[in-house]
Amino acid sequence: MSQDRYLIAHDVGTGGSKAALCDLEGNILADRFSPYETSFPRENWAEQDPDDWWQAVTGTTREVLAETGVDPSRVAGIVFSTQMLGVLPVDPEGKPLRPAIIWLDGRAQEQADKIVRWLTKPLLLAVAGGIPTGKDVIAKLMWLKQHELGIYNAAHKILEVDSYLVHRSCGEFVYDYSAASATGGFNFKKKDWDYTLFKLFRIDTDKMPRLAASHDKAGELTGKAAEEMNLPPGIPVFAGTGDVPSATVGSGALIDGQGHVYVGSSGWIAVTMPKSVNNGRMGIVSIASADPNRHILVSETESAGACFKWFSEHLLPCDIEQSADLELMDFLNEVASTAEPGSHGLIFNPWMYGERSPIPDTTVRGGFLNLSLDHRGRDMVRAVFEGVALHGRWMLEGVRSCGFNDVLLRAIGGGAKSDLWMQIFADVMGVTIEAVAEPQHSGARGAALIAAVGLGAYPDYPSLRNVVKVRDTFKPRSEYAGLYEKSFETFKESYRSLKKLYRRINADKG
Numbered sequence: 001m002s003q004d005r006y007l008i009a010h011d012v013g014t015g016g017s018k019a020a021l022c023d024l025e026g027n028i029l030a031d032r033f034s035p036y037e038t039s040f041p042r043e044n045w046a047e048q049d050p051d052d053w054w055q056a057v058t059g060t061t062r063e064v065l066a067e068t069g070v071d072p073s074r075v076a077g078i079v080f081s082t083q084m085l086g087v088l089p090v091d092p093e094g095k096p097l098r099p100a101i102i103w104l105d106g107r108a109q110e111q112a113d114k115i116v117r118w119l120t121k122p123l124l125l126a127v128a129g130g131i132p133t134g135k136d137v138i139a140k141l142m143w144l145k146q147h148e149l150g151i152y153n154a155a156h157k158i159l160e161v162d163s164y165l166v167h168r169s170c171g172e173f174v175y176d177y178s179a180a181s182a183t184g185g186f187n188f189k190k191k192d193w194d195y196t197l198f199k200l201f202r203i204d205t206d207k208m209p210r211l212a213a214s215h216d217k218a219g220e221l222t223g224k225a226a227e228e229m230n231l232p233p234g235i236p237v238f239a240g241t242g243d244v245p246s247a248t249v250g251s252g253a254l255i256d257g258q259g260h261v262y263v264g265s266s267g268w269i270a271v272t273m274p275k276s277v278n279n280g281r282m283g284i285v286s287i288a289s290a291d292p293n294r295h296i297l298v299s300e301t302e303s304a305g306a307c308f309k310w311f312s313e314h315l316l317p318c319d320i321e322q323s324a325d326l327e328l329m330d331f332l333n334e335v336a337s338t339a340e341p342g343s344h345g346l347i348f349n350p351w352m353y354g355e356r357s358p359i360p361d362t363t364v365r366g367g368f369l370n371l372s373l374d375h376r377g378r379d380m381v382r383a384v385f386e387g388v389a390l391h392g393r394w395m396l397e398g399v400r401s402c403g404f405n406d407v408l409l410r411a412i413g414g415g416a417k418s419d420l421w422m423q424i425f426a427d428v429m430g431v432t433i434e435a436v437a438e439p440q441h442s443g444a445r446g447a448a449l450i451a452a453v454g455l456g457a458y459p460d461y462p463s464l465r466n467v468v469k470v471r472d473t474f475k476p477r478s479e480y481a482g483l484y485e486k487s488f489e490t491f492k493e494s495y496r497s498l499k500k501l502y503r504r505i506n507a508d509k510g
Contacts, residue, residue: 005076007451008064008231010057011443012082012161013243014038014104014265017053019060020444021068024457026250026467028441029070032063038102043508044134044354044362046104050088050096050164057165058228065230072231076455078169078221079238081246081447082161084182087140089155089207094167097151101140102161104302106354106362109134111142115201131280133360137183141203158207162240170219170237173209178245178296180211181288188276188288188295214241214290215454238451243443244270244298245290250446251410251436252468254291254461259404261392261425261433262442263415267304269395271297271404282398283357290450291461297402299395303352303366304388305415308332310352311384316377332381333420339382341427342483345370346379347490348387358398359495363506369494385421389428390484390491396429408432410470412442419472426474428484437471 006029011018016035020028036052057080065072085103090096101107112132132139137160145152157163157173166174180186180193185203187194191211198205212218218239226233240246244262248270251260259271273295276286286295312328347369354362368383396404409431415421416439426433436442449464458464 004074005455006070006074007077007079007448008061008075009444009447009451010060010078010080010165011243011246011441011447012053012057012080012165013443014083014102017056017060018444019057019064020441020448021064021070022445022448024452024455026445026449026452028438028445030064030067031441031444032060032067034060038104039099042107044106046102047099048102050100053161053165054168061229061231075231075235077236077238077451079447079451080162080165080240081243081443082165082240084160084179084242084244085135085137086160087137087144088159088161088164089144089151090157090159090164090167091154092156094164094171094173096164097154098148100161100164101144103135104353105140106134108136108139108143109362111146112136112139114142115139131283131360132184133283133356134362135354135356138185138197138201138203142201145203155207157209159209162242163209166218166237166240169221169225171222172219174212174218174239175209176212176214176239176241177288177292178214178241178290181286182242186288191288191292212239213292214239214245214450217454236454238454240447241290241450244268244287245296246446246450247412247443248272248296248446249290249449249461249464250442250444250468251412252465253410254465256294257404257406258410259399259406260410260412262413263304263388263411263421263425264413265304265306265309266300266302267388267392267413267415268298268300269392269399269409271399273297273403277402279398279402282401283360284398284402289461290446294461297399297404299357299399301350301388301391301395302354302356303350305413307348307350307352307366307384307388311381315380329414329418333418335378336382336385337420339376339378341480342487343379343383343386344375346375346383347390347487347494348380348383349491349494350384350387350391358394359499361499361502363503364495364499365502365506369490385424386428386487387491389421389425390488392425393429393488394492396431408434411435412439414440416440419474422472422474423477426476427480428488430476430481432476433474434470435472435474437469439471
């Protein structure tokens, strides 16, 4: 395969954006990360400034080019992998009319409840495959029309993160199939917007961009964008996709029935499927894959690595002194490794900002269960590791109810760098975990490989399976099966026992 062409792939997440300069085999020559802020104007609201995304994208592009010294004329394409479920109204020039409402935002629960009353749960489960929540796009669009009618009426198009960055790069308004399918307003068979549903919810379909496959060329880099990136104009800009589809490609789990687990700020289990399958009662849905011939069955949790960020910033026990020569995650790994499996009966519920699956509940919250004077800081740290894995097991239980039978999961995301956490996942979930090489780059690598398919470097998506390398394999240890079975039952029972209490306490926050 020719190595004289390169791709710039951007992984635009919640906490910041990463640029990766890749060859056509997904090998990363250089990467740079630029953080940005999320604002929380009100309880359960989450917004970002789209210009922050763009400044991060352009700045990191310049940095990877400068670091490698690669001739910009050898860049064959630009592609984005982004956070999904955003809502961003823009004018005819693509300028934002308000801050972006991002995936974490749950403000539209009233509108979601209205949809349920209109259509009833049985009909929604039969037709849409799930029950909407205040974090879903259709509900957010209804909220925008109800509460910011002037902005809604002025909107030429309503974009999400990927489509905004594609437009700013090449001037085209394009939504890829995968991102469109996550909105709840996509017709899988026709690969087009579901005009009947939009009409039912009184949303104007002419405000939605045209649709394309992730590997389709959306347009060419404009002169202005090229100048900001230190690139020549005319470079192909691909439609790109959301984080889940690109990570699926980056995991290599691309053949029907193969799955992966992502452990980043949020988390998910995703399985490549030949058709759409849903378990709406558990918040498990199918979206279109980057591969137009396949679907992805997705069970998502809102907080995974984010639990550690919160824990380290606000609750690191005073009996733990951080080593100056270790990064935070390495340090927490070291501390947790000194605690016994099962954390001496301590359970951590990682539901820090509501949940999506397998408990679609925006009012649930997290915490430590069974904490006593006998517990030490190391038990608390390990309990966080185990709590995220226990929720992963609950997601896996739901995914299996939809037909997933494999006993192996590829693991990606920053959490997959931790041998301890991967072994905990294997032990808790009872499956073999294959941690891919450079798992923190799976989104960018997947996006680059999507663009490589668009350039004709690969015949199809399944051919990418062996392109992705595995760094290590973790098998479940039978001696801990009983221990984690008991923890898992306690974990689930804690939600069943407390969900009404959470709903009452947080009734105005869901």
